[in-house]
Amino acid sequence: MNGKQQLRIGIVGAAGRPRAFKQAIADHPRATVAALCDVTEERLRQASAHFGAYPAYLSYETMLEEAELDAVIVGTPMQVHVEQTLLALKRGLHVISEVPAGVSVEECRRLVRAASRSKGQYVMAENCNYMKPHMTIANMVRDGLFGELYYAEGEYLHEVKALNESTPWRRVWQTGVNGITYGTHSLGPILDWMDGDRIAKVSCVGSGRHYADSAGRPYAIEDSCVMTAKTEAGRLIQIRLDMLSERPGALNYELQGTRGCYESVRYELLGSGKVYVKRDGEPKREWADLAEVGEAYVPDIWRGLPEAVVGESGHGGSDYVMVTDFLNALTEHKPSPIPIHRALDMTLPGLISQRSIERGGEWLDVPDSRTWE
Structure with a gap:
């Protein structure tokens, strides 16, 4: 985290599923979007129109190298969750990954090894x-x-x-x-x-x-x-x-x-x-x-959740509550709410x-x- 104690978040797959997380991040006093990433210029334009004018990248690896980040939201298709998570954990970044954790047992083994060695925490975004x-x-x-x-x-x-x-x-x-x-x-x-x-x-x-x-x-x-x-x-x-x-x-x-x-x-x-x-x-x-x-x-x-949040944040408000809980844990240095082994359970x-x-x-x-x- 930076000197102002803001959790700087990079979002990959930003034009897709992570759009539901916008309000929770915006409302959190110690978290901010820092970079966006997606696979085409058109999707990046969509992401920027939704989240705001943050640094935008077509390459996930370039975003990790160039942007100043503390955490990454992996909101991409399920078959790339592990590879993208491994790259972030290797850099000591926290990871909030969409479900499922992986698409093979061997992938899951690699994920456990990386999470056990990283300074970053792994969190699986199971909104249900x-x-x-x-x-x-x-x-x-x-x-x-x-x-x-x-x-x-x-x-x-x-x-x-x-x-x-x-x-x-x-x-x-x-x-x-x-x-x-x-x-x-x-x-x-x-x-x-x-x-x-x-x-x-x-x-x-x-x-x-x-x-x-x-x-x-x-x-x-x-x-x-x-x-x-x-x-x-x-x-x-x-x-x-x-x-x-x-x-x-x-x-x-x-x-x-x-x-x-x-x-x-x-x-x-x-x-x-x-x-x-x-x-x-x-x-x-x-x-x-x-x-x-x-x-x-x-x-x-x-x-006390506003009705607008319940109606607009996705899945009856559970996306907002989930991301808020995750950000609270990461910014307060508490254990991951859904850590690696629970994700694999x-x-x-x-x-x-x-x-x-x-x-x-x-x-x-x-x-x-x-x-x-």
């Missing part, structure tokens, strides 16, 4: 962890309201056939590979609720293939892939990924404990959901709105699922990245 209902449920879990947790579900249902045409990398890395290719949005909140636990083994099967792209080529990924997982503590988790089926998008979650449960409201993409908590002597079991019974458990970081099960589905759903062990150090 920061959605208001998910953070509220996390506080309720930690207060013991659901009892001992033993089961959870997560579904990411997002039809992307048109996006495959406009962003061809998706056709290769998201729908060109079979299995759970994009599972951190589902796993992130669940593993946060199951604080300290990790997935130890997985089995993955698919529903078959019923769609083809505009060139008539069948997708490698099966329409719905379902990963069943067992955690180290013996909990059961089920994850469904569907990026092709004809249906509206949905993020669905379920959590079950010995004293109660939570279910998101299906068909409401960012709805708050319903909860049931067992009360001693209670004669009936009835659902209650999370927005009402969970009010006392809403995290402070969500309280979310990423590695999906990578191993891709091997399992090739083997007809065989149960396979998921490596613990902590052993790689």
Whole structure:
């Protein structure tokens, strides 16, 4: 950080996903955009029109060499996350990387080595962890309201056939590979609720293939892939990924404990959901709105957010809350909110699922990245 204690941030892929982070950076008293990077002049013009007239680069390596930076936001396609993160960590810069952490187990190994040697902190930008209902449920879990947790579900249902045409990398890395290719949005909140636990083994099967792209080529990924997982503590988790089926998008979650449960409201993409908590002597079991019974458990970081921020910053305000939390940690020299091993707890099960589905759903062990150090 510089003499004024401002965290100077370079943004790669600045015309894409990181645009949702603009307001959080602008509102933070100790952070500022310092440089922008993207792959074409047109995209750089778009980024500059959105963020402002900061130094702009077509080369990521040149930005790292020439710009005075303390941190980098990696908002590029998933297959380049690791290479760009490694270059920044090698320079001792903090990294906020989009999801997933990597696209192969070997990439993830390289990431662990680099993060363990760098002065910079690694943070994975899993915004689903920061959605208001998910953070509220996390506080309720930690207060013991659901009892001992033993089961959870997560579904990411997002039809992307048109996006495959406009962003061809998706056709290769998201729908060109079979299995759970994009599972951190589902796993992130669940593993946060199951604080300290990790997935130890997985089995993955698919529903078959019923769609083809505009060139008539069948997708490698099966329409719905379902990963069943067992955690180290013996909990059961089920994850469904569907990026092709004809249906509206949905993020669905379920959590079950010995004293109660939570279910998101299906068909409401960012709805708050319903909860049931067992009360001693209670004669009936009835659902209650999370927005009402969970009010006392809403995290402070969500309280008092202006409606404009909630409506404009992306994903119901979770992008704003996530980036604010990350910047607070980095500027106050606190541990990363989603550090390297937690990021890989979310990423590695999906990578191993891709091997399992090739083997007809065989149960396979998921490596613990902590052993790689």
